[in-house]
Amino acid sequence: MKQSMNFAAELVPITYASALIELAAELGVPRDELLQTARIKPQVLEAPNGRLSFIDFNQLAGAALSRCNEPALGLVLGQRLNVSSHGILGYAVLSSATLDQAIQFALKYYRVLGLAFELEQLESDERVELRASEAMPLGPMSRFAAEGLLCSLHSIAQFLLGERMQGIEVGFAYPAPLYAERYHEVFGPNAATFADLASAD
Numbered sequence: 001m002k003q004s005m006n007f008a009a010e011l012v013p014i015t016y017a018s019a020l021i022e023l024a025a026e027l028g029v030p031r032d033e034l035l036q037t038a039r040i041k042p043q044v045l046e047a048p049n050g051r052l053s054f055i056d057f058n059q060l061a062g063a064a065l066s067r068c069n070e071p072a073l074g075l076v077l078g079q080r081l082n083v084s085s086h087g088i089l090g091y092a093v094l095s096s097a098t099l100d101q102a103i104q105f106a107l108k109y110y111r112v113l114g115l116a117f118e119l120e121q122l123e124s125d126e127r128v129e130l131r132a133s134e135a136m137p138l139g140p141m142s143r144f145a146a147e148g149l150l151c152s153l154h155s156i157a158q159f160l161l162g163e164r165m166q167g168i169e170v171g172f173a174y175p176a177p178l179y180a181e182r183y184h185e186v187f188g189p190n191a192a193t194f195a196d197l198a199s200a201d
Contacts, residue, residue, distance in 0.1 A: 023080065065144060075147045166188075
């Protein structure tokens with residue numbers, strides 16, 4: 001069951017915002033310009049272990065998407081959100097003996113990261129599915145958020161395994177974007193699937 005979430009709650013780790021700001025700078029959008037576009041005061045980001053509200057982070061992400069000329073920004077950001085980006089939970093996952101233990105730990109405590117998704121594991125005789133569903137309506141930020149989350153989870157899983165994962169399928173509940181081939185570069189050939197609708201921009 002989805003829990004109601006407070007958009008103004010300061011739950012999003014500053015490390016996520018810092019990674020996004022650094023990426024935007026590499027793509028030609030200076031930090032001060034990005035913060036001004038997002039209407040975020042620089043001092044909000046001064047505490048390394050601080051938190052942002054969902055509103056502030058979404059404004060920051062929206063500003064980055066509009067200024068960076070990188071449609072796959074979520075994918076690129078997700079590849080940068082490694083274990084250390086997720087703070088104490090990330091290091092706890094890293095100490096897990098197996099990937100399954102890491103997943104179980106993450107499923108139990110992921111809410112401390114302020115994610116805009118609910119995570120659950122579904123099992124059948126033939127497969128194990130990790131499902132992420134929006135805990136709040138993300139609107140135009142939905143694709144960016146899904147890309148960032150699933151790409152980060154995929155990268156961390158590969159890091160824990162020490163090799164490229166085989167036999168996985170990553171499904172997205174939206175039409176294939178024009179840059180869909182970049183999903184296959186990240187997740188593997190033919191690993192990403194999309195909603196069976198007309199292609200999106």
